[in-house]
Amino acid sequence: MRIQDQLKSLERKKARLLELEKTLVERAKAQKDIEARLESIVKQSGLAVRDLVFALVDKFKVRLAGRRKGSGRKRRKRTKITAELRDAVKKTVKGGTSMNAASKEYALSYAVVIKMIKGHYDRLK
Numbered sequence: 001m002r003i004q005d006q007l008k009s010l011e012r013k014k015a016r017l018l019e020l021e022k023t024l025v026e027r028a029k030a031q032k033d034i035e036a037r038l039e040s041i042v043k044q045s046g047l048a049v050r051d052l053v054f055a056l057v058d059k060f061k062v063r064l065a066g067r068r069k070g071s072g073r074k075r076r077k078r079t080k081i082t083a084e085l086r087d088a089v090k091k092t093v094k095g096g097t098s099m100n101a102a103s104k105e106y107a108l109s110y111a112v113v114i115k116m117i118k119g120h121y122d123r124l125k
Contacts, residue, residue: 079108081116083124089116 045052056062079085085106092102093113103113115121 076107079106079112081112081121081124086116086121086124089113093117 042049042052047055089102089106089108092105093099097105099113099117100110102108103110106113
């Protein structure tokens with residue numbers, strides 16, 4: 001690469017770095033302003049921070065994952081694959097029901113239904 005090309009490339013990189021620095025300084029200033037406003041809101045409310053957060057969440061119906069114990073989506077239990085379940089799924093699919101419908105009917109994942117049809121669970125007795 002020629003020296004002139006390298007110098008031009010260096011100038012372009014300098015310009016990009018200056019622009020990035022300008023953007024980051026603006027973001028830092030905006031974040032600092034928000035933090036100052038939040039501090040004043042907390043002081044004016046007279047509530048503990050945790051109580052204020054929960055009051056705001058309740059007031060504006062904000063959904064937060066893990067907010068309180070017992071709230072939120074529960075994971076379903078893992079289905080125990082038995083020979084009877086395997087045979088029932090195979091019979092349902094051979095009877096004309098789609099694999100997707102069978103997976104919903106038996107509360108199984110679509111991938112497990114495919115494995116059953118392909119014979120991956122034939123070793124179960």
